[in-house]
Amino acid sequence: MKAFVKQSGIVAPMDRANIDTDMIIPKQFLKSIKRSGFGPNLFDELRYLDEGQPDADNSGRPLNPDFVLNQPRYQGASILLTRENFGCGSSREHAPWALEDFGFQVIIASSYADIFFNNSFKNGLLPIVLDEAIIDGLFAEVTATEGYELTVDLENQNIVKPNGDLIPFEVDAFRKHCLMNGLDDIGLTLQDADDITAYEVKRKASSPWLF
């Protein structure tokens, strides 16, 4: 996983609550056995006017001109601003894979579904939680100002606005550490292999039918 320290980028607004992972990456693209290449099909049903197929060339497909990510002013966006309960539904990690592959590195919303939130951190994607009132303000500024950019500073846990104002945010210390150093969870957990083995010895004595 690549490390995340500080990131500046254009903000794309998706003013909609309860965006589910079926919407982020529809089921037909889950047939891939790889982790990469999902970006062209991110938000497929919203982004294109026809039905997408796996392993197909997307370059000639008709784009939905109303969809935010198709608008010229949001090209190259790396920060997605959205609403409550983002990433609800299916546990598919293809959702953060698709967001990351498209170029997003940060999501800003007032809340997330638990599994999506967890999956994001494992893929170098930072989901930030802010109060609904702050989100409302950001939506107003993003839509009013073309080329609106934010800088997300993970180390200092704040978002720097174009006028220099800071918006602080919370992040779990362990996740921050892993994200900033691009660390692999498995390697860290295996440092506790002796604890796992000791647990198994105890568990085998109390519940032998599990072994």
Added chain:
Amino acid sequence: MTAKTLYDKLWDSHLVKQRDDGTALIYIDRQLLHEVTSPQAFEGLRIAARKPWKLSANLATPDHNVPTTKTERTVGIAGIQDPVSKIQVQTLDDNCNEFGITQFDMMDKRQGIVHVVGPEQGATLPGMTVVCGDSHTATHGAFAALAHGIGTSEVEHVLATQCLIQRKMKNLLINVEGTLGEGITGKDVVLHVIGVIGTAGGNGCAMEFGGSAIRSMSMEGRMTMCNMAIEAGARVGMVAFDQITADYVKGRDFAPKGDHWEMALEQWADLVSDEDAVFDKVVEIKAEDIKPQVTWGTSPEMVTTVDGFVPTLEDAKDEVERSGFERAYKYMGLEPGQAITDINLDRVFIGSCTNSRIEDLRAAAAVAKGNKVADSVIQALVVPGSGLVKEQAEKEGLDKIFIEAGFEWREPGCSMCLAMNADKLGSGEHCASTSNRNFEGRQGYGGRTHLVSPAMAAAAAIAGHFVDVRQFELVK
């Protein structure tokens, strides 16, 4: 000693290590694997030259992609016509062979939807922690187990370490007191709960279903309820252990036998929330208030009763919900204020990890018996949850009842719940479905899903539109 909830007890008994930063290593007793969310996890193991920590904790079966027609199921993987699906099912087969993981492959009669297969085999047991790369893993909590849906990185993590990194969640109790009316099922109860607390109502919580209505419910009903805990935002759903749980588990292939069975029963008896345990939040539901449920929109919380109406914009609680309603009217092709019974159906789907167990098929067959699917319904599918459910249903003659009524009787798999195989809705088609998600495009591009119980789906197939199943004369 402090009183504990069921979740507290399951957490404490699986805690390997509490770290200073608030995270914990939780030991995982069982991992279920399927073809969609495992290939990248196995690839990760290969790249890092790691081996599974405990092989016997894993059990695999293909379900999401497998075709459900007999013709595509006679010669194994080679018979799968969709080349992309075929590669994915083949990859699961190859990975299980390479790593030595037990798999019920496509030709094995024990194959089926992971969340049907686990309990059916006794591979899901009370007091266990169960994970699977699928959000509907919450299903297994019906056995007083701690069951989490996880992402693929976590599938790899569990394969390699037998642990999951977790933070303890909050305790939420959904207390359903009273007696459910005739024809009201676990599906109606859980849809009603989602309607009350919303799709984010359980975020960050482990959700226990309790109360007299749950205590008198069958394991199938409890599984349906826990299955949909995730649609209320809760990654974990649970029901306390009791005699009904024990009776279901006893004698199953992977269940303990002899002395171990007696030992297990003694241990499992404690898998209940202590009487004075404190929950962070309690939601009280009166069983008598629950009528047959039908979703009208594109989120499971957009649900009403069969005698109800599509809500109007005045019913929306805020601006965000208002715009959600407007989008849903347009996508679903419905008018605000329209009666639910006026919604005509194009297809009917009875199946999925929510409702494809034997009790579900019996309930649907009781309605279908002696009736005919309406001419206006293009297709009515019945897809059993596993090869063993299919075998049992055929023993009881349910397949004949369905076929005579004009339903198609299929081979087991996830099928039209998420349309990764050939079973899908056409654009604009309305479907009465016993599955769990009515999201845009979920059952096919442009498809319009209405979530209902199996009996309600069967009744809708016969009438061609939604009807109150309680008005149907059941052949006993």
